[in-house]
């Protein structure tokens with residue numbers, strides 16, 4: 439049953455989600471269903487979404503939620519863990535990881551303040567399992583004036599995530615100040631959806647170039663590919679210069695011959 443269907447069958451505790459996020463979750467979460475895995479949701483309100491995760495992921499999933507509101511402790515079922523504290527408290531987050539981590543999935547559906555989103559991400563992301571998934575929900579606050587958001591605004595989560603897109607490409611960058619980082623080496627992809635950003639973790643090796651022709655398989659490093667490309671460009675520019683010289687001398691000859 440799809441997550442959307444599980445949601446449609448849900449009754450009881452209040453759940454608040456953006457409708458198209460169900461499709462996003464399905465895409466990134468389905469591989470974890472009915473496996474032994476751990477999920478941490480930041481911001482649980484009445485705990486309705488924790489019940490949704492239980493029904494979707496199955497009995498082997500260990501579900502943790504954290505909320506700044508102490509009432510959250512009272513409102514959830516027995517088979518989930520609730521931690522009370524703020525998502526911008528690094529030590530609080532790390533203590534949860536030390537006791538219960540590492541997590542396979544982290545969903546940030548807490549305050550939606552961008553400095554909180556960034557702090558939670560920077561604290562939790564490096565602690566996750568190798569192939570974990572981190573979701574920053576409601577990243578649209580990066581565009582809301584009420585949250586000091588605006589298009590291209592400094593310190594928004596979206597601008598921060600755009601910076602991580604550069605880090606993701608560090609192996610390709612020829613800029614001297616762009617070296618692969620722990621983020622580069624542990625992130626397979628960043629997915630931008632309308633209002634949410636998803637980070638898929640995986641161990642990353644320096645990229646290779648593979649060519650196949652009949653029985654010949656050729657594997658080369660990207661740096662070799664770049665060298666080849668530079669040489670090709672040099673050759674082409676030499677050819678261009680030769681061509682220009684030829685054209686110029688032909689033009690001169692034509693001008694000499696012309697009666698006027």
Ligand SMILES: C[S@@+](CC[C@H](N)C(=O)[O-])C[C@H]1O[C@@H](n2cnc3c(N)ncnc32)[C@H](O)[C@@H]1O
Pocket residue numbers: 452453454455479480481482483484486487504505506507523524525526547548549554
């Ligand atoms: C949108 S609700 C969560 C909804 C829930 N995830 C769901 O899907 O039904 C946001 C929750 O974040 C909590 N919250 C707000 N600021 C927080 C903070 N700094 N740290 C942790 N939780 C916070 C609120 O108390 C509230 O319960």
